[in-house]
Amino acid sequence: MNIITINQLVSWFQSFQERHFFLKDFGFGEPYDIGVSRQMNFPYMWINLNDDSVIPVASNNKTAIPEISFTVLFMDKINDQDNYLDTNGFPSDNSQEILSDCLQYLQDLITEVQSHWQPYGVLFSQDISFFPVIDDTTDKSTGINARVVLRLKQVNCIIPVSPIPPTPTPTPTPLPCYNSFTITNSTLPNTLPNGIYEELNTYTGGTFTSGYFDLSLPSAKFIPGIAPDGKEYKVFGYYSGTRYITYLWNISQGRWRSMATTGNYYTLNGTFAGSTGNVQASGSTIYNGYEYPEEKAYTAFPVFTITYPLVCPTPTPTQTSSATPTPTPTLT
Numbered sequence: 001m002n003i004i005t006i007n008q009l010v011s012w013f014q015s016f017q018e019r020h021f022f023l024k025d026f027g028f029g030e031p032y033d034i035g036v037s038r039q040m041n042f043p044y045m046w047i048n049l050n051d052d053s054v055i056p057v058a059s060n061n062k063t064a065i066p067e068i069s070f071t072v073l074f075m076d077k078i079n080d081q082d083n084y085l086d087t088n089g090f091p092s093d094n095s096q097e098i099l100s101d102c103l104q105y106l107q108d109l110i111t112e113v114q115s116h117w118q119p120y121g122v123l124f125s126q127d128i129s130f131f132p133v134i135d136d137t138t139d140k141s142t143g144i145n146a147r148v149v150l151r152l153k154q155v156n157c158i159i160p161v162s163p164i165p166p167t168p169t170p171t172p173t174p175l176p177c178y179n180s181f182t183i184t185n186s187t188l189p190n191t192l193p194n195g196i197y198e199e200l201n202t203y204t205g206g207t208f209t210s211g212y213f214d215l216s217l218p219s220a221k222f223i224p225g226i227a228p229d230g231k232e233y234k235v236f237g238y239y240s241g242t243r244y245i246t247y248l249w250n251i252s253q254g255r256w257r258s259m260a261t262t263g264n265y266y267t268l269n270g271t272f273a274g275s276t277g278n279v280q281a282s283g284s285t286i287y288n289g290y291e292y293p294e295e296k297a298y299t300a301f302p303v304f305t306i307t308y309p310l311v312c313p314t315p316t317p318t319q320t321s322s323a324t325p326t327p328t329p330t331l332t
Contacts, residue, residue, distance in 0.1 A: 004122055004152045006049065009068065016112050017045045023074075023105060031073065035139045042141065043076035043101065050147070066152045067125045072109065074102035075143035078135060095142045099132050102144035106130060113150070121153025176295065176308030178287050181236065188302035190243075192258045192279065197236040197247055203267040210290060211235050211267070213259070215252035222267050227251050233284075233291045237265045244270050247279075247293065255282045256293055279304075 010028050017026040025044035027034060034046055050069035057064055076098040106128070113124065130146035180198045201207050208224035210232035226232050233249035246266035250257035256279045261270025279302065283294035297305040 004120060006068065009070075009122070009150065010047065012117060013045070013047050013070075013072075016109060020045075020105070020108065022101070031071070034073075034075075040075075040139065043074065043098075043105070043143070045105070046073040046075065047071065048073075053149075063154050065154050067149055068152065069147065069149045072106070072146045072148050073133065073143060074105040074146075075133070075141040076101065078140045078142050095134060098142045099144065103130070106144055106146050109148075117150075123151045125149045125151035174310050175287075176310055177312035178234070178285075178290075178292050178308060179312055181293065181295070181306050181308045183238075184305045184307070185297070186302060186304040188258075188304070191245070191260050192247075192302055192304060193238070193240045193243075193245065194304075195238045195240060195245075197238040197245070200235045200237045200246070200265060200267055204269050208235075208267075212249045212251045213257055215250060222246075222248065231291050232289065234293075235267065236293070237267075243273050246270075249291065255279060281306075 013028075014026045017023045023043055023045050025041035027040065027044065027046045028048070029046075030048060031046065034040060040046075048071040050071055053067060053069045055064050055066045076094075078098070079094045110124075110128065113122065117123075126149040128146055128148055130144050133141075133143050133145045135142055178199075180196055182194075182196050183192060184194050186192050186194050201209060203211070203222060203224055205224070210226065211222055211224040212227045212233050214221065214223055222235075227249065228251060235249075236247040238245045238247070243260045243262060244265045246259040246261065248257060248259070248266075249255075258279055259266040260273040262273050264270040266272075279298070281293065281298050281300075283296065284291040285294050286292075292308075293306055295306050295308050
């Protein structure tokens with residue numbers, strides 16, 4: 001038996017009554033229902049579910065052990081007769097005898113629970129309190145009213161509900177790889193040819209992560225570092241086979257600019273090839289705090305399209321040649 005329910009407990013109470021040699025009847029419900037549908041046979045046992053049953057979970061959320069509170073009544077019929085124990089103050093009836101018998105029935109029930117219910121994990125969780133009921137029902141009966149609190153066992157069973165549907169994992173929108181971009185559909189093949197433009201990070205003075213072109217200086221030149229507007233612009237380059245194309249930000253005119261040189265990139269003192277142009281492209285995309293040329297199709301002169309790859313190209317590992325080991329001469 002894995003789960004102990006209220007139905008099971010009520011059936012055990014009734015089984016106890018049916019096997020008891022002196023108890024003649026059983027009922028379950030509110031006390032005011034006693035004798036409503038039929039006359040009870042005396043002596044009888046009546047149980048009721050109280051309103052103070054609990055499932056303690058506040059101190060330990062990993063358990064949910066019910067504590068079920070019952071009112072248990074053992075009642076017998078009052079008979080008008082001489083009370084041979086009149087020194088105790090009862091009138092001429094058998095009330096005292098009933099109280100004595102009903103207390104014994106309660107003790108029998110306690111033994112029943114301890115002997116036969118405990119193996120199923122049902123225990124008394126509190127001391128049992130009781131008090132006499134003296135001629136307190138419509139059928140002229142007297143007996144014992146007891147409060148019995150039973151603790152059931154913890155059952156980690158599968159609850160009868162359908163599984164919780166998993167929360168769908170949102171598919172992240174892949175970010176482009178900003179290490180390079182591709183120019184296509186260009187109408188300016190000498191200064192802005194189609195091809196893959198890679199990020200540049202070296203100049204004649206060392207390395208850089210951002211830079212810009214300043215036309216306002218007496219000698220226009222490339223300047224690495226943060227621009228006067230507080231932004232950091234990335235620089236890209238493409239070698240067409242005959243010319244080095246440097247694509248960088250023109251801080252003087254607030255737009256991107258392409259520089260065609262020979263021998264090397266403009267950042268590395270390449271020789272000006274007579275081709276330069278302010279690209280009518282002022283949009284930027286911010287990624288990790290840096291400004292990148294915006295990915296889109298540009299329609300103003302020159303016409304061209306910039307696209308970034310979704311996956312960064314895997315760098316080809318540099319193969320390191322191993323030295324041929326020198327054989328160790330064998331001594332003879």
